Amino acid sequence: MIRLYDFITSGNCWKVRLVLSHLGRPYERVEIDRFTSYTRSAEYRAINPLGLVPALRLEDGRILHDSAAIAFYLTEDTSLLPADAPGRAEVIQWLIYEQRYICETVGMARYIVTTLGKGGLDEAGAQSETLAEVQRLGHEGLAGLETRLAKRDFLIGAGCTIADLCNYVYVAMADQGNMDLAPYPAIRRWLARLEALPGHRAMGDVPAPVLRRP
Ligand SMILES: N[C@@H](CCC(=O)N[C@@H](CS)C(=O)NCC(=O)O)C(=O)O
Known part of the structure; x- marks a missing residue:
């Protein structure tokens, strides 16, 4: 196994x-x-x-x-991976997007806040510049997803693919990095759509x- x-x-x-x-x-x-x-x-x-x-x-x-x-x-x-070459290329495109613009930004904000154990505050109690910078970059990543999802249910084609599942994770935990999803209604609808699928855990x-x- x-x-x-x-x-x-x-x-x-x-x-x-x-x-x-x-x-x-x-x-x-x-x-x-x-x-x-x-x-x-x-x-x-x-x-x-x-x-x-x-x-x-x-x-x-x-x-x-x-x-x-x-x-x-x-x-x-x-069904989680398209069979056609352009569809597979789109999956790779959104997997790269996730690694660069979501994981390294929204995910990094969560890591700084929850795992570095300082609640995102530096020793003087001010918000760390590093956290502010990854949050800023994270909002760029989220804005890109919001634009993509504004008129579609999933990132690629008509159904859920690994592009959706991989992008889902750190976006769903954005609040743990003190990042608010209120400005992103299409993302919030997409998160709910993915969470309603029977395979969700x-x-x-x-x-x-x-x-x-x-
Ligand atoms: N690009 C890699 C990143 C893997 C990664 O950074 N993993 C972290 C946990 S999310 C890790 O193993 N950190 C090692 C450690 O904390 O000891 C992936 O997508 O799997």
Whole structure:
């Protein structure tokens, strides 16, 4: 069976879990504690040399890392990945968009606020310039999504694809980075549309792990 190396609170891992639940595909979950340095250990770097989650071990022993690559692999020959070349190129385009303009901005704001543990405030209590800058860039990313979604239900074609699922995750958690989605009505409708799909799972709704590390 395929095996996912997973942090529950990682948005990039949630993307892969969402894809798996939409597919109804069983998998083994290895739960990693992100607050240890296990991902930097030699044991884990043998799984992913970059020391990052998610990583997916395939039945034949090969390992894939990076949420976009894993999502692309898992959805071959399914409705979540178009079969035609232009449709697949559009998926790649929106996966790149997510990594550059959503994950690294909206996702980074969440990371600064929730994981760096300072609530986004520097030692003097003022909002950190770094947080303000990633929020500014995040609003650029959200504005691009809002424009795309203004007259359509999903990012590509008529149904949900991995472009939607991957972009969904950090946008859905924007409030955790103190980013307000009020100015983006099309995005808010799209989030609700995705959350109403039968394959949707909340971030914390995970199968029991087969292993815990460390
Ligand atoms: N581009 C990668 C980014 C992966 C990434 O940054 N993962 C973070 C968690 S969201 C991580 O593993 N951090 C390592 C650590 O915190 O030890 C992807 O989409 O999967």
